[in-house]
Amino acid sequence: xxxxxxxxxxxxxxxxxxxxxxxxxxxxxxxxxxxxxxxxxxxxxxxxxxxxxxxxxxxxxxxxxxxxxxxxxxxxxxxxxxxxxxxxxxxxxxxxxxxxxxxxxxxxxxxxxxxxxxxxxxxxxxxxxxxxxxxxxxxxxxxxxxxxxxxxxxxxxxxxxxxxxxxxxxxxxxxxxxxxxxxxxxxxxxxxxxxxxxxxxxxxxxxxxxxxxxxxxxxxxxxxxxxxxxxxxxxxxxxxxxxxxxxxxxxxxxxxxxxxxxxxxxxxxxxxxxxxxxxxxxxxxxxxxxxxxxxxxxxxxxxxxxxxxxxxxxxxxxxxxxxxxxxxxxxxxxxxxxxx
Numbered sequence: 001x002x003x004x005x006x007x008x009x010x011x012x013x014x015x016x017x018x019x020x021x022x023x024x025x026x027x028x029x030x031x032x033x034x035x036x037x038x039x040x041x042x043x044x045x046x047x048x049x050x051x052x053x054x055x056x057x058x059x060x061x062x063x064x065x066x067x068x069x070x071x072x073x074x075x076x077x078x079x080x081x082x083x084x085x086x087x088x089x090x091x092x093x094x095x096x097x098x099x100x101x102x103x104x105x106x107x108x109x110x111x112x113x114x115x116x117x118x119x120x121x122x123x124x125x126x127x128x129x130x131x132x133x134x135x136x137x138x139x140x141x142x143x144x145x146x147x148x149x150x151x152x153x154x155x156x157x158x159x160x161x162x163x164x165x166x167x168x169x170x171x172x173x174x175x176x177x178x179x180x181x182x183x184x185x186x187x188x189x190x191x192x193x194x195x196x197x198x199x200x201x202x203x204x205x206x207x208x209x210x211x212x213x214x215x216x217x218x219x220x221x222x223x224x225x226x227x228x229x230x231x232x233x234x235x236x237x238x239x240x241x242x243x244x245x246x247x248x249x250x251x252x253x254x255x256x257x258x259x260x261x262x263x264x265x266x267x268x269x270x271x272x273x274x275x276x277x278x279x280x281x282x283x284x285x286x287x288x289x290x291x292x293x294x295x296x297x298x299x300x301x302x303x304x305x306x307x308x309x310x311x312x313x314x315x316x317x318x319x320x321x322x323x324x325x326x327x328x329x330x331x332x333x334x335x336x337x338x339x340x
Contacts, residue, residue: 002259003221005020008022008056009055018055019057020055021057021058022056022057023058023060024058024060024061025064026060026064026111026115027111028049028061029115030048030111030115030118031092031096031100032048032049033045034100035091035095039307042162043124043125046118047118047121047125048061048115048118048119048122049061087255089253089255089326132158135153135154136159136163139153140163143205143206144202144203145160145163145202146201146202147201147202150203156178157174157175157178160174160177160178161174164196164205167191167193168191168192169192169194169196170191170268170270171269172268173190173191173267180198183198185198185200190267191267193208194206194207194208195208215264216262217229217264218260218262219234219259219262219263219303221260226263230263230301230313232334233333233334234331234333235333235334236254236329236331237329237332238329239327239328239329241323241332243323247314247315248314248334249332249333249334250303250311250313250333251322251323251332252310252322252330252333253322253323253324253327253329253330254331256305256320256321257310258305258306261303261304261305261310262304263303263313264301264302265300265301266297266301266312268284270302271283272312272318273319274318275316275322278319286312300313301313303333311333313335
């Protein structure tokens with residue numbers, strides 16, 4: 001997705017165009033709201049697709065897929081259909097093909113109802129943002145959040161979420177911080193670029209030293225060799241593929257991945273679905289079960305597709321990206337022995 005929009009921007013500049021018009025329609029916005037609801041998101045994610053973001057405009061958001069199809073048929077416009085849109089291994093496709101039809105059995109107008117709700121939430125978000133900005137200005141100064149003022153606010157957890165998320169803290173850690181407001185001083189909470197120290201009357205947000213900060217490395221669709229931070233060989237293979245059982249090798253369904261992939265160290269709150277299992281598990285619990293030492297845990301790298309863990313590198317893959325009988329292409333990564 002990122003590569004596609006980068007390419008659009010290159011073409012826009014070459015053509016000296018004012019904007020990039022894309023064809024997202026109302027049904028896409030409904031799917032996006034449900035997708036964000038399932039994944040867990042703030043109020044912004046429940047507003048559906050924005051009609052404009054930077055140079056990208058979406059003039060068809062008020063039009064349904066059915067209306068577009070009728071227009072095409074009436075005017076005999078040639079069309080091309082992407083067969084991958086019918087593969088319900090992709091979450092968005094599963095929503096469109098299986099979940100929304102079930103909702104329509106309960107309410108035939110559910111798409112319109114969800115669309116209206118997203119419009120209401122978009123307006124509510126504007127009020128919410130103004131309130132958050134005003135409250136934050138009263139209690140957050142110079143890297144210091146006043147605990148007494150925070151606790152007197154209408155929703156301390158929501159304020160913490162909005163203040164700390166842009167600083168690299170994930171929702172799980174933010175929840176732990178919210179639970180600590182009445183705890184004894186001294187507890188620390190690590191993030192990607194900062195840590196929070198619970199003091200007597202304030203939460204202190206302290207930037208990490210450069211060597212402590214979360215560093216990530218990109219793996220693009222055309223990457224074949226990686227030297228840093230871990231030496232890897234990366235191949236894209238057509239099925240059938242012989243899968244070797246080795247902790248140093250990953251085999252993943254390439255069509256389920258979103259490039260560029262990212263390599264980074266693990267963070268508190270990270271979770272995955274261990275290969276061969278169904279339920280999600282926090283990495284901290286997984287490491288405890290594995291009786292990993294503090295040193296070993298600090299050395300763990302993760303391979304991610306978007307925000308989803310694909311592989312605890314050199315340890316265990318995520319079951320969501322496993323190779324199945326429906327897999328067409330396999331991403332194969334070979335980690336140099338003895339590295340992790």
